Every structure is written in C-alpha cells, then in structure tokens.
Amino acid sequence: MDSAQYPFGKIHYLFRKADHANWQRQESKRHILRSQLGFTDVVSTRPKPCVGCANYHGMAYGYSREARTPLICGFHPYGWQSESACPDWCGV
Known part of the structure; x- marks a missing residue:
C-alpha cells in the first residue's frame, strides 16, 4: 500500500501491536490465576x-x-x- 494513500498505516500497525501485547499479557495473567485456583483440570x-x-x-x-x-x-x-x-x- 502506498504511503500517500494511507499515511497512518505505520501508526495504526503500532497501536494494533501494542493492543495485542496488552491482550496477551491479560490472558497470561488469567491463565495463571485459573491454574492457581484449580480451573485447569479439564x-x-x-x-x-x-x-x-x-x-x-x-x-x-x-x-x-x-x-x-x-x-x-x-x-x-x-x-x-x-x-x-x-x-x-x-x-x-
């Protein structure tokens, strides 16, 4: 995609990357909490x-x-x- 057509592409990518990292961190914390409480017994x-x-x-x-x-x-x-x-x- 040409930068003249979409000038905010890099910024948009960085925001999405940061949002995904935050989501991954929260899921990791939830998984640790579930394992400590015994919810991982499938x-x-x-x-x-x-x-x-x-x-x-x-x-x-x-x-x-x-x-x-x-x-x-x-x-x-x-x-x-x-x-x-x-x-x-x-x-x-």
Whole structure:
C-alpha cells in the first residue's frame, strides 16, 4: 500500500501491536490465576468408546448455540451408543 494513500498505516500497525501485547499479557495473567485456583483440570468431553480413536471428529455445527449439533465421527455421527467396543475404532 502506498504511503500517500494511507499515511497512518505505520501508526495504526503500532497501536494494533501494542493492543495485542496488552491482550496477551491479560490472558497470561488469567491463565495463571485459573491454574492457581484449580480451573485447569479439564474433563474430557469425548465419549468413552471414542478415546484414542483416529476417526473422532468432535466438532459442533450450527449457526446458533441452541441449534448446534455435535458430529462425533463419520461412522457414528452421534457417537457409539452401545456399551460394547465400537467396531469402527481405529487407534492413532
């Protein structure tokens, strides 16, 4: 971009860079606080038959929070519903 067309480009870049550094610093402080309070203990949302499976997808699709539907894997979109081992399980 030509400096004659956008004379404040460098200043705009520096402000965005400083803003990002400030955001990163705040996120780091929040992460430290969460770890001190014990909020980093993550509970797996992966269904038990899908643990370690290479076919696991686990993404939710939809435009609103209420309409989102999770896609567990391509073989079993809602996850393996039986207590027995999944016949399509493939280790990583």
